Amino acid sequence: MTTLRKQNESNLVHAFRQLLKDQCYGSQGQLALALSEQGFDNMSQAKISRLLSKLGAVKTRNANNEMIYILPDELAVPKSKNSIESVVLSVKHNGMQIILKTGIGGAPLISRMLDSMGESAGILGTLAGDDTIFIAPAEVERIEEICHSIRELLGVKSSQ
DSSP states (O other): OHHHHHHHHHHHHHHHHHHHHTTOOOSHHHHHHHHHHTTOOOOOHHHHHHHHHHHTOEEEEOTTSOEEEEOGGGSOOOOTTSOGGGTEEEEEEOSSOEEEEESTTOHHHHHHHHHHHGGGGTEEEEEEOSSEEEEEESOGGGHHHHHHHHHHHHTOOTTO
16 A cells, blocks of 8 residues: 555656646646546645745746746756856946846845855846846946956856
8 A cells, every 4th residue: 555655645746737838827726626527536725835835936927927836946946957157147347336146946046146245256146037037346447357257157158
C-alpha cells in the first residue's frame, strides 16, 4: 500500500507541475478544480497550498497582466547551476544613471549584490523592479568607469 500511495503522490506532483507550466492558474481554487478534473479527488485549499510550497511556486504577472502561479524554474533567476551573466542582459547609462536589464525576477538579487558593494564601487544606491535596476552612480563624472566595473563584475560583454 505504501508503494501505491507514493505512486499516487508522484502522479499528483507531476500533474500539478504540468498545470503550473500552462501558466494560466491564478487561484488555488482553479488549481483544485483542474486537478479534480484529472481524477484527483478531495483537493482542499490546504493540500494545494502544501503542493505550491513544496514545489516553490510563486505568483507573478503573465503577458496578459494576470497574476498566475508559476514554477521557479520559469523565472530567470540565477541558481548555482546558472551564472550571473546568464541573467544580466545589458548594462547601459544615459550620462546620469545606469540601467541594468535582467531576465524576469533577476533584478532584486543583482540589485542587492550591487548595493552591498556601495560607494567604494562608485554606487550610491540601486532601485530594482522585476527585471530592471536603476543604479545611481556616486559620481556622474565616473559613470563610464562605474558601468565598466559593473559589467566586469557581472561578466557582461561591453557591447550589451
